[in-house]
Amino acid sequence: xxxxxxxxxxxxxxxxxxxxxxxxxxxxxxxxxxxxxxxxxxxxxxxxxxxxxxxxxxxxxxxxxxxxxxxxxxxxxxxxxxxxxxxxxxxxxxxxxxxxxxxxxxxxxxxxxxxxxxxxxxxxxxxxxxxxxxxxxxxxxxxxxxxxxxxxxxxxxxxxxxxxxxxxxxxxxxxxxxxxxxxxxxxxxxxxxxxxxxxxxxxxxxxxxxxxxxxxxxxxxxxxxxxxxxxxxxxxxxxxxxxxxxxxxxxxxxxxxxxxxxxxxxxxxxxxxxxxxxxxxxxxxxxxxxxxxxxxxxxxxxxxxxxxxxxxxxxxxxx
Amino acid sequence: xxxxxxxxxxxxxxxxxxxxxxxxxxxxxxxxxxxxxxxxxxxxxxxxxxxxxxxxxxxxxxxxxxxxxxxxxxxxxxxxxxxxxxxxxxxxxxxxxxxxxxxxxxxxxxxxxxxxxxxxxxxxxxxxxxxxxxxxxxxxxxxxxxxxxxxxxxxxxxxxxxxxxxxxxxxxxxxxxxxxxxxxxxxxxxxxxxxxxxxxxxxxxxxxxxxxxxxxxxxxxxxxxxxxxxxxxxxxxxxxxxxxxxxxxxxxxxxxxxxxxxxxxxxxxxxxxxxxxxxxxxxxxxxxxxxxxxxxxxxxxxxxxxxxxxxxxxxxxxxxxxxxxxxxxxxxxxxxxxxxxxxxxxxxxxxxxxxxxxxxxxxxxxxxxxxxxxxxxxxxxxxxxxxxxxxxxxxxxxxxxxxxxxxxxxxxxxxx
Numbered sequence: 055x056x057x058x059x060x061x062x063x064x065x066x067x068x069x070x071x072x073x074x075x076x077x078x079x080x081x082x083x084x085x086x087x088x089x090x091x092x093x094x095x096x097x098x099x100x101x102x103x104x105x106x107x108x109x110x111x112x113x114x115x116x117x118x119x120x121x122x123x124x125x126x127x128x129x130x131x132x133x134x135x136x137x138x139x140x141x142x143x144x145x146x147x148x149x150x151x152x153x154x155x156x157x158x159x160x161x162x163x164x165x166x167x168x169x170x171x172x173x174x175x176x177x178x179x180x181x182x183x184x185x186x187x188x189x190x191x192x193x194x195x196x197x198x199x200x201x202x203x204x205x206x207x208x209x210x211x212x213x214x215x216x217x218x219x220x221x222x223x224x225x226x227x228x229x230x231x232x233x234x235x236x237x238x239x240x241x242x243x244x245x246x247x248x249x250x251x252x253x254x255x256x257x258x259x260x261x262x263x264x265x266x267x268x269x270x271x272x273x274x275x276x277x278x279x280x281x282x283x284x285x286x287x288x289x290x291x292x293x294x295x296x297x298x299x300x301x302x303x304x305x306x307x308x309x310x311x312x313x314x315x316x317x318x319x320x321x322x323x324x325x326x327x328x329x330x331x332x333x334x335x336x337x338x339x340x341x342x343x344x345x346x347x348x349x350x351x352x353x354x355x356x357x358x359x360x361x362x363x364x365x366x367x368x369x370x371x372x373x
Numbered sequence: 374x375x376x377x378x379x380x381x382x383x384x385x386x387x388x389x390x391x392x393x394x395x396x397x398x399x400x401x402x403x404x405x406x407x408x409x410x411x412x413x414x415x416x417x418x419x420x421x422x423x424x425x426x427x428x429x430x431x432x433x434x435x436x437x438x439x440x441x442x443x444x445x446x447x448x449x450x451x452x453x454x455x456x457x458x459x460x461x462x463x464x465x466x467x468x469x470x471x472x473x474x475x476x477x478x479x480x481x482x483x484x485x486x487x488x489x490x491x492x493x494x495x496x497x498x499x500x501x502x503x504x505x506x507x508x509x510x511x512x513x514x515x516x517x518x519x520x521x522x523x524x525x526x527x528x529x530x531x532x533x534x535x536x537x538x539x540x541x542x543x544x545x546x547x548x549x550x551x552x553x554x555x556x557x558x559x560x561x562x563x564x565x566x567x568x569x570x571x572x573x574x575x576x577x578x579x580x581x582x583x584x585x586x587x588x589x590x591x592x593x594x595x596x597x598x599x600x601x602x603x604x605x606x607x608x609x610x611x612x613x614x615x616x617x618x619x620x621x622x623x624x625x626x627x628x629x630x631x632x633x634x635x636x637x638x639x640x641x642x643x644x645x646x647x648x649x650x651x652x653x654x655x656x657x658x659x660x661x662x663x664x665x666x667x668x669x670x671x672x673x674x675x676x677x678x679x680x681x682x683x684x685x686x687x688x689x690x691x692x693x694x695x696x697x698x699x700x701x702x703x704x705x706x707x708x709x710x711x712x713x714x715x716x717x718x719x720x721x722x723x724x725x726x727x728x729x730x731x732x733x734x735x736x737x738x739x740x741x742x743x744x745x746x747x748x749x750x751x752x753x754x755x756x757x758x759x760x761x762x763x764x765x766x767x768x769x770x771x772x773x774x775x776x777x778x779x780x781x782x783x784x785x786x787x788x789x
Contacts, residue, residue: 122453122457122474122477122478123473123474123477123478123749123750123753124477124749124750125477125478125479209626210616210617210618210626211616211618211626211629211630211633211635212629212633227557228557230616230617230618230620230621232618232621233565233566233617233618233619233620233621233622233768234617234620234768235768235770238621315446318621319446319566319567320761321566321620321621321760321761321764322565322620322621322764322765322767322768323620323761323762323764323765323768323770323771324761324765325768325770327761334450335753335756335757336757337450338449338450338453339449339752339753339756339757340750340753340754340757340787341449341453341474341478341750341753
């Protein structure tokens with residue numbers, strides 16, 4: 055009996071089972087150019103469900119009247135009413151200014167402390183592993199826990215920090231840090247920086263491990279000191295990581311009102327009112343989801359613009 | 374040895390099925406589970422809730438109550454999300470100032486018929502339901518009362534030879550006399566931080582400037598409100614008789630300030646009584662007083678924490694839990710752990726309450742206390758406009774005139 059020789063060019067004839075066998079069909083599909091789209095489909099559906107749809111819904115909400123506690127007003131389209139109100143709302147402008155201060159100061163401080171910590175830990179001296187764990191600890195604390203902890207430590211009656219400052223002679227009496235508009239924002243920024251600088255430490259440390267030591271040896275031979283090496287080798291080599299870390303932290307800081315909610319609730323007065331907190335209060339205190347939606351859209355647009363401008367200015371996409 | 378064939382097994386199974394259909398209650402234990410959203414946070418409040426739950430469990434072993442603590446600052450956000458997403462709790466504790474907002478968003482279920490047929494309905498004065506009723510429908514049962522009163526350092530007052538104050542003017546004089554900033558001692562613990570908005574509204578009303586008129590129109594009288602803000606903020610900015618941290622002082626700070634001997638007087642309600650007793654000796658170190666009278670009227674809020682049904686499923690079990698709070702034993706057990714006054718008139722006449730002179734001020738307040746202003750947007754306006762604008766006066770960023778103008782504008786917007 056002769057047996058046919060099957061090759062890729064001369065495949066065996068398909069049986070009825072072959073035509074409906076799902077594993078075979080998937081196998082064949084994986085050879086086509088549609089396979090990539092099929093693999094992306096689950097994540098695309100997920101993103102549509104949990105990101106795109108809510109975002110689009112939030113955006114359309116900003117063009118509608120939507121006050122949960124005033125059903126008598128209906129939910130009609132109001133076009134740009136909320137955006138017009140925003141332009142005339144002094145609290146919005148205060149919150150915008152405070153957001154800029156809150157984000158830039160926190161990021162600057164977090165980056166500086168994070169960089170110093172990462173450089174120190176990268177030296178692999180005895181005890182650095184233990185120190186690395188200790189340094190990362192604040193980042194593991196939820197914002198709520200960190201906020202309450204610092205509120206107690208900075209308490210004007212029994213706060214340990216006031217006590218230390220008075221004992222060391224740096225203060226003459228206990229200070230109500232969060233009740234004074236000149237110190238409330240600064241105190242909140244310090245708390246935020248303490249909580250989140252390990253994020254920078256972690257990413258920068260990972261980046262430092264990827265820098266070839268030969269570069270530093272060559273720089274040494276050329277007579278470059280530590281600061282020159284930092285400026286000319288370390289920071290340029292970390293450019294991509296720093297850019298990613300800054301963008302992620304900016305997004306986190308602009309969007310999260312929880313720490314300020316616990317520490318100051320935006321006060322005293324409006325001195326620590328930021329956009330995210332204002333949007334939260336408008337939504338969940340005033341139940342005006344239309345106006346809160348408009349505030350959120352503005353935050354979203356500002357963040358997109360920032361990310362675009364930052365990537366362009368930092369030239370992170372260029373070699 | 375007995376052998377079972379297929380036919381005998383089928384017969385036995387059929388018999389058991391028939392028996393279970395004939396005796397459903399015997400075949401399946403009847404039990405219900407409900408969840409209860411509340412805003413209790415302090416240890417004393419938690420102990421009070423535990424006491425009520427233990428009594429309820431003994432009386433209703435077939436109903437499981439799962440309490441869930443929702444901190445006050447997050448409460449409206451969580452309940453709003455739960456209502457919108459359809460994941461409501463069975464029973465929710467609702468304070469009177471939140472009633473109109475929750476009703477407007479459709480969170481509350483009409484309980485009028487259940488309450489009308491309740492055997493303990495007569496134990497509650499009609500006025501107890503005023504802040505949870507609209508258009509003849511009742512949406513909750515008062516679980517306990519927040520009776521505003523004042524704590525004062527009895528020992529300090531006696532030492533200084535000052536009589537306990539009955540008016541705002543007397544209170545201010547006493548606060549100034551008892552202040553010694555060099556020793557870190559202040560006359561009054563002003564709550565200018567979270568939660569302080571209600572006291573600011575009270576002071577304005579006590580000066581003759583209620584938030585709304587009876588017809589719902591804006592009742593804030595600009596001149597009187599300015600006078601009120603000037604007086605209240607003046608305790609810090611003019612008299613220096615309150616701690617400099619006042620603009621950020623919320624519940625914890627105000628209570629701790631009194632407990633630790635920083636302040637001579639504070640305003641709160643009976644719910645903090647056990648917290649104060651845990652640090653100071655009642656009747657010796659501190660005493661309780663009815664709220665002092667303002668130039669126009671005396672304002673002491675008599676608010677209630679209402680238990681409401683927020684989900685149709687399990688409504689019968691929810692109703693059992695809600696009405697249990699009206700039982701005198703449960704109300705007194707809760708009072709003994711927390712200090713929260715019973716809403717039931719019968720429970721309030723219990724010897725354990727009337728026999729305690731420290732509760733006399735609260736009992737007196739029941740006669741003249743008034744409910745908090747309630748309208749859709751009231752809580753938001755108080756928190757987003759009244760408090761920050763008052764704080765601006767405290768920190769010297771605005772005058773009383775500017776603050777009141779902002780409050781009036783905010784109120785007009787909230788009620789538009």
